[in-house]
Amino acid sequence: MKEKQKNPYALELEKTERELRSSRKSLEDYFEQSKILITKSNGGGPPQWFSPLEGGSRLDNSPLLLFLPGIDGTGLGLSTQHNSLGKIFNIWCLQIPVKDRTSFLGLVKFIEKTVRSESYQFPSRPIYLVGESLGACLALAVAACNPDVDLVLVLANPAKSFEKSWLMPLIPLLEVLPIQHQLTIPYMLSLMTGDSLRMAMDNALKGFPLEQTIGGLSQDLVARSSYLNVLANILPRETFLWKLQMLKTASAYANSRLHAVKCQTLVLSSGKDQLLPSEEEGHRLYLELLKCENRKFNDSGHFLFLEHDFDLVSVIKGARFYRRGKYLDYISDYIPPTPPEFKKLYESNRLFMLATSPVMLSSFEDGKIVRGLAGVPSEGPVLFVGYHMLLGHDVVPLISNFLLERNILIRGLAHPMLFIRKKKDGMLPPLSQFDAVRTMGAVPVSGSNFFKLMSSKAHALLYPGGMREACHRKGELYKLFWPEQSEFVRMAARFGAKIVPFGVVGADDFGELVFDYDDQMKIPFLRDYIKKVSEEVVSLRTEANGEVGKQEPHFLGTIPKFPGRFYYYFGKPIETEGRKQELRDRGKAHELYLQVKSEVENCIAFLKERRESDPYRNILTRIAYQAAHGFDAEVPKFDL
Known part of the structure; x- marks a missing residue:
């Protein structure tokens, strides 16, 4: 039997996995590079910028990213992120030498000088200020002093709440009791290196070889003793005291100037930060700053950027914070998911995929129906138009299978509520819950975004029934709710x-x-709740007639069943090439619109009929088949 050929995306995924398994420990790199920096400069000299050697070829017009370090001052706090960041940013890192005693305001002016110079040279590009703890306060101060510069702030566990830290009362003790510093350094090291046993268990669960996992744990334990010496050189007692005093100044300054910060800000908050109340501070900044988003990392500690499973690029992409111009362009600024990003998203939905065991069918232009997606056109622009299943459960298997089988990324036109809200602390789920949707290429549905997708020859996904279809009523299963007038033809x-x-x-x-x-609207307090929730989102089709105009956000009550299968049928492609003049006529366009709608209904009817002959429609029969043939085995489908 001929071996099934894997697509390039699957091969790239395997290659990336191998590279991850053979990569060096991130903390080893950090401490080794720190030792080299200190040795070369002998700990002296003024603050300076350096550009890391790691990183691939950058995208055109890549924005400048200035990394502002935390209390360590080495500028190497992003060392584990350099490779991925270097592909989309021009990275400069600020190094504050061990013996340097530049004041907080002196550092602000030093950074400000660079920011204004770069802004003058490239006025159409934003400048990213990425700061952790102390560096986050520096970024806030620079932003407050330069409201006319296009800045984007990414702040990890800002030290703006330093007065609530256990380090605050340590300042007077350090001034009179040097022994306290000898106790602090090992504790700081434990916060940086994290729980080695937990990391080892994570690696084992990810499928890393057992000998590599055990070897890595042993190596971590041995390495900690050498890390202590390096950390003591990075933060000798006098420097440590100076940095703590600077943190006190930085916190007070940032708090007093917070009202002047008007730029885009992304706050990253660790749930297990033992130095600062970062989770509480992150929510406070989210509410106080005008253009602020907050992302929480419940299992992370203070040194977020150094954690082995943290990916800053993925976070920035998911929060839709990456842009190369004055304004975000959802099409030209979009960066497709890397194989590791897709794998992480896919694994998070793996149980759902196993439970629904999606069946994909497609048609060639001659009408021949085949298993899989071979009938779908490879070259764009292609517009997929279909039925939106209850609560949009159809989207994840659809996009995943296209990427795995055909290496085609589907860009969905989605409701604006997944991208922006009128109220920050409202009743809807936080925007962070939809980061994966944005990472996979969804854009807010609009005429301009539709135009850009088609002009870029993308494969786009449109549900004309929108929320009204995905949140249908009882007795409306598989019923289309399309606008009376054609929208996409x-x-x-x-x-x-x-x-x-x-x-x-x-x-x-x-x-x-x-x-x-309908049931909820009969209950007064639920009716009021739905009305309040509707006020928080951008409304669509407010002038549309009929049911399609009723798209108020609400939650549905469903009773789970033993999962059956999901079935997809992509019908015969309809060609519009050469029909531009013809379809300018509203009547002709409406005829084609009704034809597409009829074809969608025919596809649904075909699947409803043919699934009755599927012996593996029930999850129990699929489990029995996979138990006999292996859980990675593809479950058979009905005969065509």
């Missing part, structure tokens, strides 16, 4: 896009809707 024809109608069924095998919108 003429735009697709303008760029000669192929329209692929598709249907999906399986929601009725996964859960039963028992408490819908």
Whole structure:
């Protein structure tokens, strides 16, 4: 039997996994490089910028990223992130030598001089200030003093709440009791290196070889003794006391100037920060700053950037904070997920994928139906138009299978509530819950974004029924709720896009809707709740007639079932190339619109009929098959 050929994306995923397994320990690099820096400069000299050697070829017009260090001052706090950051940023790191005694305001002026110079040379590009603890206070101070410069702040565990830290009362003790410093250094080291046993268990769960996991644990334990000497050289008693006094000044200054910070800010808060109340401070900054987003890392400690499983680029991308111009462009500024990013997202949905065991069918242009996605056009622009299943459960398997089988990234046109809210501390789930959706390429549905997707020859995904379809009522299963007037035909024809109608069924095998919108609107307090929630989001189709205009956000009550299968059928592609002039006529465009809608309904009807002959529709039969053939074995489908 001929071996199934893997697509380039799957091969790249395997290659990346091998590289991760053979990579060096991140803390080893940090301490080794710190030792070299201190030796070369003998701990002296003024503050200076350096650019790390790591990193690949950058994107065109990559913005400048200035890293502002924490209490260590080495500028190496991003060392584990250099390779990935270097592909999309021009990185400069601030080094504050051990013997340097530049004041906090002196450092602010030093950074400010660089910021203004770079802004003058490249006025159309933003400048990123990435700071941790002390560095975060420096970034806030620079932003407050330079409201006319286009800055983006990324702040990890800001020391703005230093007065609440256990380090604050340590200052007078250090001034009179030097022995306290000898107790502090090992404690600081334990915070930096983390729990070695927990890391070893994480590696074992990720499938790393046992001998490598045990060897790494032993190496970590041995290495800690050598780390102590390096850390003592980075923070000798006099320097440590100076930095603590600077933190006190930095905290007070940042708090007094916070009202002047108007730039985009992303706060990263660790849930297990033992130095600062970072989680509480992160929420406070989120509410106080005008353009602020907050991301929480419940299991992380103070030295977030040095943690082995933290990826700053993924966080920035998911929070939609990466841009190369004055304003964010969801199309040109988008960076596709790397294989490790996709693997992480896929693994988080693995149980759902196993439970639903998606069946993918597609049609070639001659009408031939095949298993898999071979019938879908490879070259864009392509517009997928289909039915939105209950609560949008259809999206994850669809996008995942296209990437795994065809190496095609589907860019979904999604509701704006996944990207922006009118109220920060409202009733809706936090925006961080949708970071994965944005990482995988979703954009807010709008005419301009649709235009850009088609002009960039993307594979785009559109659900004309939107929220009304995904949050349908009882008795409306597999019913389309499309606008009366055509919305997408003429735009697709303008760029000669192929329209692929598709249907999906399986929601009725996964859960039963028992408490819908109509039921909730009969209960006064729930009706008021829905109205308040609706005020927090950008409304769509407010002038549309009929049911499609009723898209108020609400939660549905469903009863889970033993999971059946999800079935997808991508119908015969509809060609619009050469029909641009013809489809400018509203009547002709509406005819094609109704044709697409009819094809979607036909796809749904086809799947509902054929799934009845699937012997593996029930999850119990699929489990039995995989128990006999291996849980990675592909479960058979019905005959075509």
